[in-house]
Amino acid sequence: MTITEAKAARISDGKAAERRLGWYLCSPAAIFMLLVAGYPIVYSVILSFKRYDLRFPDQQGWVGFSNYATVLTNSFWWDTFGVTMLITVVSVAVELVLGMGLAVIMYRTLVAKGLLRTTVLIPYGIVTVVAAYAWFYAWTPGTGWLANLLPAGSAPLTQHWPAIGIIILAEIWKTTPFMGLLLLAGLATIPEELYRAASMDGAGRWQRFVKITLPLMKPAISVALLFRMLDAFRIYDNIYVLTKGAVGTSSVSILTYKNLVRGLNLGIGSTMSVLIFLTVAIIAFIFVRVLRTGAPGEGGRR
Amino acid sequence: MAEIVLDKISKRYRGGQEVIKELDLTITDEEFLILVGPSGCGKSTLLNMIAGLEDITGGELRIGGERMNERSPQDRNIAMVFQSYALYPHMSVRENIAFPLTIAKESKAAIKEKVDNAAEMLELTDFLDRRPGALSGGQRQRVAMGRAIVRSPEAFLMDEPLSNLDAKLRAQMRTSISRLQKSLSTTTVYVTHDQTEAMTLGDRIVVLRDGIAQQIGTPAELYETPANLFVAGFIGSPTMNFLPGTIAEGKVSTAIGQLPLTDQAKTDLGETKGDRDVIVGLRPEAFEDAAFASGDGRFSFDDTVDIVESLGSVKLVYFNLDRPADSPELSEVAEMIGAKERFGSAQVVCQVDARSAVREGESMKVSFDPKDIELFDAHTGVRIG
Amino acid sequence: MIGKKIGWSAVDLVVIAFALIPVAWLLSLSLKDPTTVAQGGFLPKKWTFDNYSAVFTKGNFLQPLINSIGIALLATLIAIVLGTFAAYAIARLEFPGRNLMLGAALLVAMFPQVSLVTPLFNIERSTGLFNTWPGLILPYVTFALPLTIYTMSTFFREIPWELEKAAKMDGASSFQAFRKVIVPLATPGVVTAAVLAFIQSWNDFLFSISLTSTDRARTAPAAIAFFTGASQFDEPAGSIAAAAVIVTIPIVIFVLIFQRRIVSGLTAGAVKG
Numbered sequence: 001m002t003i004t005e006a007k008a009a010r011i012s013d014g015k016a017a018e019r020r021l022g023w024y025l026c027s028p029a030a031i032f033m034l035l036v037a038g039y040p041i042v043y044s045v046i047l048s049f050k051r052y053d054l055r056f057p058d059q060q061g062w063v064g065f066s067n068y069a070t071v072l073t074n075s076f077w078w079d080t081f082g083v084t085m086l087i088t089v090v091s092v093a094v095e096l097v098l099g100m101g102l103a104v105i106m107y108r109t110l111v112a113k114g115l116l117r118t119t120v121l122i123p124y125g126i127v128t129v130v131a132a133y134a135w136f137y138a139w140t141p142g143t144g145w146l147a148n149l150l151p152a153g154s155a156p157l158t159q160h161w162p163a164i165g166i167i168i169l170a171e172i173w174k175t176t177p178f179m180g181l182l183l184l185a186g187l188a189t190i191p192e193e194l195y196r197a198a199s200m201d202g203a204g205r206w207q208r209f210v211k212i213t214l215p216l217m218k219p220a221i222s223v224a225l226l227f228r229m230l231d232a233f234r235i236y237d238n239i240y241v242l243t244k245g246a247v248g249t250s251s252v253s254i255l256t257y258k259n260l261v262r263g264l265n266l267g268i269g270s271t272m273s274v275l276i277f278l279t280v281a282i283i284a285f286i287f288v289r290v291l292r293t294g295a296p297g298e299g300g301r302r
Numbered sequence: 303m304a305e306i307v308l309d310k311i312s313k314r315y316r317g318g319q320e321v322i323k324e325l326d327l328t329i330t331d332e333e334f335l336i337l338v339g340p341s342g343c344g345k346s347t348l349l350n351m352i353a354g355l356e357d358i359t360g361g362e363l364r365i366g367g368e369r370m371n372e373r374s375p376q377d378r379n380i381a382m383v384f385q386s387y388a389l390y391p392h393m394s395v396r397e398n399i400a401f402p403l404t405i406a407k408e409s410k411a412a413i414k415e416k417v418d419n420a421a422e423m424l425e426l427t428d429f430l431d432r433r434p435g436a437l438s439g440g441q442r443q444r445v446a447m448g449r450a451i452v453r454s455p456e457a458f459l460m461d462e463p464l465s466n467l468d469a470k471l472r473a474q475m476r477t478s479i480s481r482l483q484k485s486l487s488t489t490t491v492y493v494t495h496d497q498t499e500a501m502t503l504g505d506r507i508v509v510l511r512d513g514i515a516q517q518i519g520t521p522a523e524l525y526e527t528p529a530n531l532f533v534a535g536f537i538g539s540p541t542m543n544f545l546p547g548t549i550a551e552g553k554v555s556t557a558i559g560q561l562p563l564t565d566q567a568k569t570d571l572g573e574t575k576g577d578r579d580v581i582v583g584l585r586p587e588a589f590e591d592a593a594f595a596s597g598d599g600r601f602s603f604d605d606t607v608d609i610v611e612s613l614g615s616v617k618l619v620y621f622n623l624d625r626p627a628d629s630p631e632l633s634e635v636a637e638m639i640g641a642k643e644r645f646g647s648a649q650v651v652c653q654v655d656a657r658s659a660v661r662e663g664e665s666m667k668v669s670f671d672p673k674d675i676e677l678f679d680a681h682t683g684v685r686i687g
Numbered sequence: 688m689i690g691k692k693i694g695w696s697a698v699d700l701v702v703i704a705f706a707l708i709p710v711a712w713l714l715s716l717s718l719k720d721p722t723t724v725a726q727g728g729f730l731p732k733k734w735t736f737d738n739y740s741a742v743f744t745k746g747n748f749l750q751p752l753i754n755s756i757g758i759a760l761l762a763t764l765i766a767i768v769l770g771t772f773a774a775y776a777i778a779r780l781e782f783p784g785r786n787l788m789l790g791a792a793l794l795v796a797m798f799p800q801v802s803l804v805t806p807l808f809n810i811e812r813s814t815g816l817f818n819t820w821p822g823l824i825l826p827y828v829t830f831a832l833p834l835t836i837y838t839m840s841t842f843f844r845e846i847p848w849e850l851e852k853a854a855k856m857d858g859a860s861s862f863q864a865f866r867k868v869i870v871p872l873a874t875p876g877v878v879t880a881a882v883l884a885f886i887q888s889w890n891d892f893l894f895s896i897s898l899t900s901t902d903r904a905r906t907a908p909a910a911i912a913f914f915t916g917a918s919q920f921d922e923p924a925g926s927i928a929a930a931a932v933i934v935t936i937p938i939v940i941f942v943l944i945f946q947r948r949i950v951s952g953l954t955a956g957a958v959k960g
Contacts, residue, residue, distance in 0.1 A: 015781070022782030029773040029832055030788060036829040037795045040806035047806065105702060109695045116699055118946045119706045125938040125949075126710070129892045129908045130931040134709035137716055137924050145712065145729040173709065178953070185954030196355050197388035199375040200459075201402040201449065211401075215392045234799045237892045241912070253801040253893075260805050261897050273802030280797055 041277075047270035054264035067271040077255070077272075081279075084251040087164065088232040091171040095228060096221070098172065099179025106180060107187050120177040128174060132241035135170045139242075160247045167249060170238045175231070179224055186220020187213070226287040230280055252276050304456035304489045305331050306352065310361035313347055313513075321347050322513040324361065329457075329491060334483050337493045338500040338536070339510035340638045345493045346461055348510070352491060353459050354378050366456055376405075381450035382459040385466065387442050389434040389449075396421075396430040399448040406453065420448040423482065440471050451482070457489040464499065476502055497537055501525070509533045511638065531581060531635045531683035534676060540586050540618065541639065543650045544632055547582040547677070554677065556582050557623040557648070558603040561672040567687030580686065581632055583676035586618065589652035591660065592667040604667035608649070610660055616653050619660050619668070623648040631683040710935065716928035738925035739933075748930055750902040751910035755934070758820055758906060759888040762827035766884050769828070770835030771877060777836065778843035789836075796833035800826075804897045811898055818899045823906065826894050831884040838883060838952050842876025879952035882945045886938065907934045 051063045071077050106116055123131070138146040141155050156162035190213060198208045214221075236253040239245055245254040256276065260269030306329040313322040321344045329335045337345040350356040352363060354375035363370045370378055381402070390398050396417055397404075403413045421427045424444040434442055443463060450458055463479075464472045480503055483490050494500055500507050501521045509516040509524065509532070517529040521537075528534035534542050547554040547561075549571060554561050561582070563571070571578070592602050609620040626648040652668050660666050677686040712729065720733035742748045777785055807826060808817075816822040846869070854864035895909035902910070911930045914923045942949065 018780050019782040022776045022780040022785065025772040025776035025780075026784070026788050029769040029836065030791065032769055033791060033795050033829055033832055036825045037798065037803065040803050040810060041798070043806040043810070044802055047809075102702065105698055109699055110692050111695045112699050114946070116702060117950055118942060119703045121942045121946060121949055122710060122939065123706055125886050125890075125942050127890050127892070127908050127931075127934055127938070129911060130713070130934055131709050133911065133927055133931050134713045134716075137928070138709070138712055143716075143924055173705075177706065181950060181953045184950075188954075191388070193384055193386060193388040194390060196375075197382070197384060197390075197449075198401070199355065200353060200380070200382040202376040202405040202453075203401075204374075204376055207405060211405075212390065230797045234801065236801065240892070253799060256801045257804065257893070257897065260801075260808065266805060266809060269805045273799065273805050276799045277802050280799055284797060 044270045044273050047266050048274045050267050050270075052266040052270075054266060063267070067267050068275075071268065071271050071275065077252075079248060080250045080252055080255045083164065083249060084233060084235065084253075087168055087171065087235060087251065088229060091168045091175075092225065092228045092232050094168070094172050095176045095179045096225065098176045099183050099224070102176060102180030103183035103187050106184050120180065122177075123174050124177045124181075126174075128237035129241055131174055132170060132238045135166065135173075135238075136242055139166055157243055158247060160249065163243050163247055163249045167235075167238055167242055170242065171232065171235065174238070175228065179228060182224040182227075183217065183220055186217045186224075189220075190216050222287065222291055226284065229283055229287075233280055233283065234276070252279075304366050305329065305364075306457060306489060306491065307364040308348075308352075308361065309364065311348075311351065311358060311363060312360035313344070313351060313356070314359045320513065322351070325513075325515055327508060327515070327518065329489060331489055332487045334480075334490045334492065334503060334505045336500040336504035336507045337491065337510060338495065338497060338507055340536075340640075341495065342512075343510040344513040345495075345510050349382075349459050349461055349491060349493050352457075353380065353382050379455050380457045380459060381453065381455040383446045383450050383461065383463045385462040387434075387446040387463075387466075389442055389445055391434055394431050394433055395426060395437070395445050395448075398434065398445055399426075399452050401449060402453045416452050417448075420452045423451070423485075424448050424478075439467055440475065443467060443475065447479075447482070451486060451488075454486075455488070457491065458483070460490065460492045462494055463492075465494070465496070472499075479503065498539065501537065507537075509536055527685070528583075528676065529685055531583075531631060531678045531685075532638070534583050534678070534685075535635050535639050538585055540651050540653070542583045542585050542676075544678075545582045545584070545623070545648070545650070546626070546628065546680075547580045549578040549580055554580060554582060554675075558650070558670075559601050561601065561675060563677075564673065564687055567677055570686045579629075579680040581629055581678040581680050581683075583678060584670060584674060586651040586653040588674040589619075589654065589668045589670045591654040591658040592669040593658070594655050596669050599671060599673075600669040601672050602667050602669040604665055607660055607662050607664055607666050610662050612656070614656065616656055617658055617660060619652045619654055619658075619666065621650045621652070623650055629680040631681060635683065713928045713931050713935070716924055717932050719925055719928075721925045738929035741926050742929045742933065745926070747902060748907070748910060748933070751905050751907045752933070754820070754902070754904055755889060755907040756937075758823050758827065758904075759885050761820070762824045762831060762888045763881055763884045765824070766828045766831035766835045767877060767881050770832055770839055770880060770884075771873075773832075773836050774839035774843055774876075774880075777840040778846075779848065789840075792833035792836050795829060800830070800893050803829075804893065807894075808897060818901060818904050820904055822898050823891075823894060823904055826898070827888045827891065831887055834887060835880040835884050838880040839873075839876045842879065842952075843873060846872045875948065878945075879948040882941060882949055883952050886941065886949075889938065 048067055049062060049064060050060060051067070052060050102120065106113070106120070109116060136157070138144040139157050141147045147154070147156065150156065154162075156166055194212055194216075195208055198212050203211060234253055235251045236257070239249060239251050239254050243249045245251075245258065250258070252272065253276065256269055256272040259265050259272060263269070306327075308325055308327040308329075311322060311325045311327075312320065314320045325348070337348060339345050347356060351358050352365075354370070354373060358371050365378060365380070390401065393401070399420055400413050400417050403416060408416075417430075418427070421430055424447055426441070426444055426448060429437060429441060429445075434445065437445065443466075446463065450460075460479075464475050467475060476499060492499075492503060501524075504521060506518060506520055507524055508518045511532050517524060517533045524533055524537045528537060531544070535544070545556045545558065547556040549555075549563075552563060552568065554563060592604075596602065605621045605623065607619055608622050611618040611620075654660065654668065678684065679686060715729060715731055717738050718734050718736070719731040719738075720735045721737065723731065723733050773788065776782070777788060803826060811817040811822050816825070848869075850868050850872070851864045854868045855861070859867065890908070891906070892908045892912075895906045896912060899905040899909065905913075907930070911927055911934070914927050914930065
């Protein structure tokens with residue numbers, strides 16, 4: 001080998017060693033995720049093409065897309081899908097606005113910054129079901145202090161639209177702090193001097209917010225939106241405790257759970273699972289491709 | 303009328319620290335006023351108070367005759383150029399410059415015209431559609447200026463706008479700024495720590511030390527008749543030489559000779575019983591190689607040359623005399639202007655003609671005119687005479 | 688200045704109240720005498736700790752609590768170990784598949800949990816993992832991995848790795864350099880990831896009610912849901928509230944101790960390094 005060739009070989013040796021080390025270190029985690037998540041996902045997809053009801057275990061068999069047809073032509077499915085979408089969009093929109101306000105408060109407050117950040121983490125850390133029970137009892141007529149504020153005899157959790165409202169409120173309460181924290185990080189990256197310059201340029205507080213803060217926060221906002229939308233669509237815990245999905249307040253996850261664990265219908269349950277996943281993937285795709293949201297960890301200026 | 307009046311302005315922080323102490327200053331319309339001083343002297347704080355970015359603790363600020371203390375920055379109609387430019391990264395150069403006009407809701411046509419004019423004045427026309435990230439330091443600086451001039455404010459405030467540029471660019475921009483200010487005839491308050499900028503740009507200069515104005519005057523006044531040690535040491539490069547001196551029998555006795563006193567100095571000294579310690583100041587440029595300048599009235603001394611610095615146009619010759627001045631005031635001043643070494647070791651710098659045949663380690667004779675000396679009280683630093 | 692402070696204090700108070708009211712309500716419910724529960728009202732008219740004892744005696748809450756603690760701890764531990772290796776590789780090394788790894792982690796994080804319930808339900812039943820600790824630990828680790836990997840790789844990227852070289856120049860061996868320089872720098876990131884992962888595992892409800900059937904492996908959140916089905920004739924609200932408060936205590940402690948870390952961990956992901 002010539003000297004340059006030998007050099008090249010040595011360089012790529014080092015690189016090759018680095019590559020191997022990288023793979024070795026990643027493999028345990030990768031294998032784990034593959035086994036525990038990957039394999040069941042594939043299994044799930046396969047099951048979605050089968051007729052598999054645990055109550056009639058002998059009547060298994062391939063049915064192609066008929067499960068999908070059954071689900072997709074079922075108005076109950078679409079109603080549930082609609083409800084889930086509604087809850088997702090409304091709660092995320094409100095969380096964004098409130099979260100933005102919370103971020104500004106956490107950033108600018110002159111008093112008790114630490115106390116604020118600590119208390120605000122409680123909704124984030126508290127077990128969702130636990131909080132849901134708090135709301136459940138608060139809205140139950142008789143027991144609940146919130147229910148007793150309403151005209152006598154109304155049981156909001158037993159009516160469709162009030163119940164949805166309560167569910168949305170519960171979601172908002174639980175995750176606004178999380179939104180607030182994500183947005184706070186974005187807020188903190190804006191240099192203070194830009195605000196002073198804008199002041200000198202004649203911009204008042206609201207104008208500074210709209211023309212400086214918001215545009216510069218676009219990346220943080222899109223990341224926060226993306227994560228919350230994916231999360232919100234999978235809503236389960238709050239609905240389970242508040243209404244158990246009654247009066248048309250089921251989400252797609254609850255519906256799937258009912259078909260699967262209660263109805264023991266693995267075929268239909270798997271079909272719904274796949275459909276949920278596809279929806280989530282499409283939402284993510286829209287965000288990343290169309291709105292060009294950067295996933296955290298990308299932007300590698302290494 | 304964009305006259306800026308600072309009437310007994312003071313600034314005190316909550317911890318009790320008083321940063322600006324009852325400053326009185328009137329900046330006339332169209333004047334280019336410099337605030338100069340070492341770090342921590344309060345010049346930026348003062349500028350921020352005029353801008354409205356910091357509260358005024360005491361006194362009154364009037365711009366164009368109106369009291370401004372309570373007004374927020376956006377309502378004062380003054381523009382500011384920041385040290386780090388503070389350009390909006392998400393907007394193009396055009397949008398950056400147009401920003402104040404957009405806020406003021408001017409018509410699109412008016413905005414376009416004004417922005418184009420400003421861009422032409424600052425030679426930015428080719429860059430209007432770029433983002434700040436794609437510009438060089440000098441270009442960014444001009445965009446910051448553009449944003450300030452575009453709305454014809456009552457006054458410009460500039461906070462060390464050139465300090466982030468390299469030396470050559472700085473010199474270039476100095477002349478641009480000067481020309482710009484003259485053509486726009488706008489009152490300008492300019493903060494810098496660089497005395498060269500102060501001397502070349504300002505109509506008048508305010509020398510600040512610890513929140514107190516040491517002297518307010520034209521560059522010539524500050525150079526020729528500095529009010530105290532601090533101003534004398536701050537203005538002029540290389541820094542003025544300070545020697546210990548003793549007044550006796552109508553003359554001042556120094557290491558470089560027994561020098562006569564001016565009549566004014568004699569009057570100010572008054573009746574002094576016994577000897578009195580003073581500091582004698584003499585600028586490096588007041589010296590000359592005795593071979594080139596001698597004659598009536600000139601004194602001379604010779605000593606061994608310590609160091610020679612050849613700058614091309616002149617030579618700087620360093621001597622080491624024996625006695626450093628024993629003055630706490632001088633030490634403090636030296637500390638503030640960063641000349642501790644020089645004053646601590648009684649070093650004298652002479653600026654001589656470049657043709658001088660001076661050589662390090664050899665003896666050399668330099669001459670000077672004793673009328674050029676300045677006398678300062680050794681305790682207070684105040685100028686005598 | 689004072690005026691501004693009062694203003695902010697008022698705003699802060701509103702926010703704090705908003706954040707704590709449900710918790711306060713639960714506390715109040717849990718302290719209400721069961722006979723007064725149905726009367727409503729925010730504060731208890733009659734105080735009692737009976738609900739708390741009932742939770743442990745009649746509700747058999749101790750075992751589910753132990754399950755929660757044990758399972759969450761183990762899941763966190765495993766997720767941290769596996770995640771640290773991967774995060775180190777992602778933050779420091781160049782290898783093809785790096786982005787793939789991140790993408791896969793993101794995919795798993797996005798995946799609707801209910802979709803995993805179906806196959807896991809069946810798989811665990813056939814492999815005997817149903818209603819066991821490992822049966823829950825496995826999905827918990829899987830969902831914690833993306834979190835730990837992302838959090839730790841973001842932190843690791845901030846570490847000035849040249850310090851390791853400097854230590855070696857100062858005479859330290861590779862291992863010493865690693866232990867004395869890198870480990871202390873990496874610890875904050877690891878601790879943060881661990882706290883976030885623990886909170887996430889502690890919080891789970893869906894897997895717990897789907898993949899367990901008895902107290903052998905059922906965790907606390909799921910157990911609470913079953914109080915309703917207990918054969919009691921009193922209103923179970925008090926006991927549920929008591930159990931809920933108990934389950935919240937570790938979280939409150941965590942948040943108090945680790946507030947700074949949690950905030951920096953959550954925000955680290957959002958700020959692109």
